[in-house]
Amino acid sequence: MAKPLLLVDGLHTGYGSTEILRGVDFHVKPSEIVTVLGANGAGKSTMSRAISGVTRPWAGTIRFKDDAIERAQPAEIVARGLIQVPEGRRIFPNMTVRENLDLGAYRRGRSRRNVNRNRVFSIFPRLSERQSQRAGTLSGGEQQMLAIGRGLMAEPELLILDEPSLGLSPLLVEELFVLIKNINAQGIAVLLIEQNVVQSLEVAQRAYILDNGRFVLEGPAAQIANDPDLKRTYLGM
Amino acid sequence: MLSPVILVPALLNGLMTGAIYALIALGLTLIYGVLHIINFAHGTLLTAAMFAAFFAYALVGLDPYLAVLIIAPLFFLIGYGLQRFIIGPTAHGEDRNYLLVTLGLAIIIENLLLYVFRADTRTINLPYAFDVIEIGTAFLAVPRVIAFVAVLVVASVLWIFMQWTDTGKAIRAVAKEKLGAELAGIDVAHIHAVTFGLGTACVAIAACLLIPTYYVNPTAGDAFVLIAFTIVVLGGMGSILGALVGGLFVGVVESFSSMFLGQSLGQIGIFVMFIVMLLVRPSGLFGEQA
Numbered sequence: 001m002a003k004p005l006l007l008v009d010g011l012h013t014g015y016g017s018t019e020i021l022r023g024v025d026f027h028v029k030p031s032e033i034v035t036v037l038g039a040n041g042a043g044k045s046t047m048s049r050a051i052s053g054v055t056r057p058w059a060g061t062i063r064f065k066d067d068a069i070e071r072a073q074p075a076e077i078v079a080r081g082l083i084q085v086p087e088g089r090r091i092f093p094n095m096t097v098r099e100n101l102d103l104g105a106y107r108r109g110r111s112r113r114n115v116n117r118n119r120v121f122s123i124f125p126r127l128s129e130r131q132s133q134r135a136g137t138l139s140g141g142e143q144q145m146l147a148i149g150r151g152l153m154a155e156p157e158l159l160i161l162d163e164p165s166l167g168l169s170p171l172l173v174e175e176l177f178v179l180i181k182n183i184n185a186q187g188i189a190v191l192l193i194e195q196n197v198v199q200s201l202e203v204a205q206r207a208y209i210l211d212n213g214r215f216v217l218e219g220p221a222a223q224i225a226n227d228p229d230l231k232r233t234y235l236g237m
Numbered sequence: 238m239l240s241p242v243i244l245v246p247a248l249l250n251g252l253m254t255g256a257i258y259a260l261i262a263l264g265l266t267l268i269y270g271v272l273h274i275i276n277f278a279h280g281t282l283l284t285a286a287m288f289a290a291f292f293a294y295a296l297v298g299l300d301p302y303l304a305v306l307i308i309a310p311l312f313f314l315i316g317y318g319l320q321r322f323i324i325g326p327t328a329h330g331e332d333r334n335y336l337l338v339t340l341g342l343a344i345i346i347e348n349l350l351l352y353v354f355r356a357d358t359r360t361i362n363l364p365y366a367f368d369v370i371e372i373g374t375a376f377l378a379v380p381r382v383i384a385f386v387a388v389l390v391v392a393s394v395l396w397i398f399m400q401w402t403d404t405g406k407a408i409r410a411v412a413k414e415k416l417g418a419e420l421a422g423i424d425v426a427h428i429h430a431v432t433f434g435l436g437t438a439c440v441a442i443a444a445c446l447l448i449p450t451y452y453v454n455p456t457a458g459d460a461f462v463l464i465a466f467t468i469v470v471l472g473g474m475g476s477i478l479g480a481l482v483g484g485l486f487v488g489v490v491e492s493f494s495s496m497f498l499g500q501s502l503g504q505i506g507i508f509v510m511f512i513v514m515l516l517v518r519p520s521g522l523f524g525e526q527a
Contacts, residue, residue, distance in 0.1 A: 052420060078422030090417030092410045103410050106403060107422025154422060
């Protein structure tokens with residue numbers, strides 16, 4: 001078995017005195033797609049925030065490429081190649097598409113900014129057409145492309161995508177999942193945090209089901225997809 | 238009373254005064270725009286910088302226009318340090334903490350200045366302080382013309398810095414989308430401190446431009462900052478262009494109202510205009526509509 005790229009062990013965290021994650025263990029191997037599925041409020045975004053250093057873990061360890069990162073600042077975690085595309089896109093609305101992309105390489109990949117920007121434009125020709133347009137004026141789908149493009153500018157080794165399909169039309173969701181496969185085919189490991197169960201399980205190799213701050217089910221994605229209890233019990237569908 | 242012989246000099250003098258207001262407001266609006274806090278220590282930092290400029294001249298004979306090359310970077314570092322090591326760590330991102338911490342700093346700095354320098358009012362006498370330039374019917378004091386030009390240069394440099402450099406772009410990114418910036422690898426605490434440093438450097442430059450024609454005592458900066466607050470709201474909170482235009486505008490309003498109402502009532506015009514502005518366009522001249 002390949003050594004894990006990301007190894008999370010016994011992660012507890014929350015806000016104020018409310019515990020949200022109550023002991024989470026999982027790993028992502030190099031060039032793997034792993035999906036974490038859960039309903040609203042299960043703790044998915046809290047988990048991605050903790051991995052990226054935005055929310056401090058209360059207990060547990062997070063190792064990336066064998067280094068402990070649970071006490072590292074977000075910028076330092078980015079510098080190591082663990083890049084998150086956050087829920088809600090979080091693009092810079094007052095800046096142009098091109099400026100948004102260039103800021104993706106603020107910490108990492110700066111010397112290859114032009115090469116990487118052209119690569120992003122070849123993946124998303126729409127962004128190339130709109131590069132001098134203010135990001136806030138883009139459609140929801142284009143904003144999601146921009147958020148992912150900005151993440152790719154930092155040359156991720158592991159890309160966390162937090163609910164990328166949220167608010168997109170079914171057609172765009174189809175495109176998005178094809179894109180995720182293509183990104184992964186370039187050797188980038190993907191941690192896909194989603195509510196979109198069917199399509200996430202199709203692209204992922206392994207899956208974890210998060211419910212109430214704990215993993216209640218985990219295994220190969222194909223096997224999870226056939227679990228009779230999955231949707232009814234844990235995803236409220 | 239309304240002849241151009243009187244109005245033109247009043248207009249030009251208003252612009253000269255307004256330029257200094259604009260520079261102080263620029264620092265304030267920059268800090269507000271990025272950290273979303275009202276920096277109550279702005280006025281005392283201005284006073285402190287005026288003392289620095291005063292003593293640079295009084296003790297070592299350094300001309301304020303040369304001293305600015307040392308005082309501005311020095312106050313950048315002071316501002317950076319205050320935000321990075323005192324304001325940021327104590328405020329924990331809470332608005333009311335920012336308010337109390339900056340207010341507390343203001344009280345501490347002001348009282349330190351009072352303790353060390355007493356309440357005496359000090360002035361410097363530069364050989365060229367009373368030189369004038371004649372423009373049409375107006376006689377303009379040389380230091381005020383220098384200040385006007387300097388402020389335009391500083392505002393332009395700041396604007397170019399914000400638009401075209403990586404650090405400037407990072408500042409704008411943090412201003413609008415802090416989480417997005419963090420996840421793009423921008424060190425938010427550092428950017429906050431750089432912004433506070435830049436705002437403080439603005440008041441340091443203003444101090445060096447003021448000291449040739451103004452006095453300094455431990456509360457000298459307060460009068461300017463009240464007007465600067467008005468300008469920040471008038472120009473639109475966080476807008477660099479708004480601070481510049483608003484500052485010049487307020488200077489002109491003050492100049493005209495002191496001409497018509499008398500010197501001691503000159504500032505009434507500013508606040509009347511300010512109240513009208515709040516009624517008509519509460520987001521300010523260049524502010525974003527809510």
